[in-house]
Amino acid sequence: MAGTKEEPVFHREKSPDDGPQSPTMLPWDRFSNWLYCACVVTFDLELGQAMELIYPSHVKLTDAEKANICYLSFPDSNSDLDFAASILGCMGDTQFNFRIRQSPGRKPGNKSFISINKELPVSIQGDNAHYCGFVYFRQTKDKSIRRGYFQKSVVLISRFPFVALFSELISILAPEYFDNGEPSLEAACHDIDQWPAPCSGETVNLPIFGTVLQVRIPSRSDKVLLGQVTNKSPVVPMIPAHVILPSLCEVDIFSGFQSILPHIQMMWELVLTGEPLVAMAASPSVTSSTVQALISLISPLKYCSDYRPYFTIHDSEFKEYTTKTQAPPSVILGVTNPFFAKTLQHWPHIIRIGEMMTQTPKGFNKLKKASSLKTLDSKPGVYTRYKPFLNKDKAILKRLIKNAILRRYFLEITQSFIIPLERYMASLMPLQRNISPHKSPPVLRPFDIEEFLKTVEHSGPQLTSGIKGDWQGLYQRFFRSSNFEGWYKFRQHEVNQKLQVLHLEAICEANLLDWIQDKQEVEIVDLILRIREKLTFATNNNLVVNMENVNKLQKHLQGIISSLPEDLQSVLKS
């Protein structure tokens, strides 16, 4: 009977149109280029927040990770009474994001994760120690449930901080899940498993639920010039998309700061120098957009300390971050629980943000002493004793402020701040003529703070920025922060890699067989070891090393070894 024909299940071979892939591509490989998993968190009358579903089902989360995800996917409270209050604040749909530590002992990302990361700008690289969570929480009255409310969250977990994309994605995915249940989550994850990898510099088409999201993946080689961002390749959409996302990661800093705009330049200093900062607000969507806006203020610099767009009293790091026995850690926290007003009273800088829509009360822009903040009922404002190093640019606040203007403004100050650092870094480079095939590669001179500060006197940020003030003092603060450490380590790594490549090229071009003619065996063995070292470097850095040069090196090596006496040859080969 034709009607009983069943379709046998085979592993489907994707068509070439499916995008770049290797023949070893397995189901979920492409999914994991973007996301770690999707979860559904529900409220259980017996257990409280509980993980209802993890998709794909083979994904493993540790108990600690699960507990953190569960608590961070719901409004925070320290009592049932508060819970009821915070619930009233979050009726309907609420969207926010969080960040958690991965449990120790997790394997670092796979090969494809590493190769994606290599090309991404540092500030949006995936993280091997943290997960980002993107939450869509729905709460509606439901008399059929004993508690009287339907409460559930759909959460996307990723190693990548693609805030704009994943916020958009969860806003498409979650409502469908609430309407249609598990098959829609399955369908969405399957859609994502067809996405091309996030390759830097490319505009990717991301089909999801009947629409196509289109977004450009920023590249490390995008030239960030003063006041303008130029893309390497113009956007030529292959498919006219239904939804074009203006950016993968950018958040709207204007709405993030609406109520504390007069202090925004001070915020930039606090974030740049890695000061402990806490943002308090009534809703996790406000805290998370504020914290994301804060860390993006110093772009293209990467914010290197920990940050938590939404942090609760149940968080694994609660004790570590709130202890009074040590100075507050260099982190940025977003909190909603009134309990934090007391717990974090000793913190040097507290941002209290009111409801975004309400009129800001008069005098809100006055700085207040942190100790005067006793409860969350306190007025919106910035509670700090911090004296900014730079003078306030009042002109920017008088202009009609829009997100684009603000973003450009901070890109300009950050660039003005970075340029002298980059210039000094370049002066630490050894000269090209010091690279010899017969010596070890030259090294970068160490960063000397005093020497750098002297250069600031005559060629500091004042050349590119109109802002006056104590730039040197600001640099000194910055040097103590992990943002400097992160920047320096990355630049150092880049420069050393470049030196290794130049050295490798010098060895390739040298006539080594001539050179060894009059050399002692010891020197020749030294040379062999150096070439081997270079080959190891080449295998570990295959993206920056030309294959042709690797072949040349291997030829050199064979030639030199075969010129040696046989007994030594066999020793070297073993």
Added chain:
Amino acid sequence: MSIREVKVCLLGESGVGKSSIVMRFVTDSFKPALESTIGASFMSKKIAVDDQHYAFQIWDTAGQEKYRSLAPMYYRGAAAAIVVYDVSRDSTFKTVKDWINELKKNASHNIILAIAGNKCDLEDLREVSKRDAEEYASLINAIFIETSALNAVNVPELFMKIARSLPKEDMYSPRATSTLNLRHTQSKPKSGCCGGQSSPS
């Protein structure tokens, strides 16, 4: 030359050959035992018909019952819907009528409907006569064609027919106004943490 973008959605019972039709159209190939689709698959293909270029965005939905409620996401905003049945299984033709009723009720008014009787190579096992299907199609003003993804019969023709049926008035209007939304206008929850303006350029 401008390219006209056409979102197309394939619907129909499990196992009638929706994915095979798409595979034949997009890569001109056939696999005898495709694994059943989860949710939906997305593919795109450009063709030229009568000097006009078309970029088909094809959403190939899963036929299994459990995904049935997801279908509106895929036919929402589609320029055309292809409802597929298997000429050798009468029950699949009955399902066509359910789909057509649902589309008439929920899809946009000017959606182009197409009915494709697939597996027309199985003449010996035929349960749905061509004439019955043709009559039904003309009754509801739908495109009708019999196809064989296996033998490469009438597959590009199906999509060409759709291209020729697209309303003419849309043809020369700027693409940006007809299909391209620069900003997502869908209502959002009260978060302020996504989207945002692009960098100054």
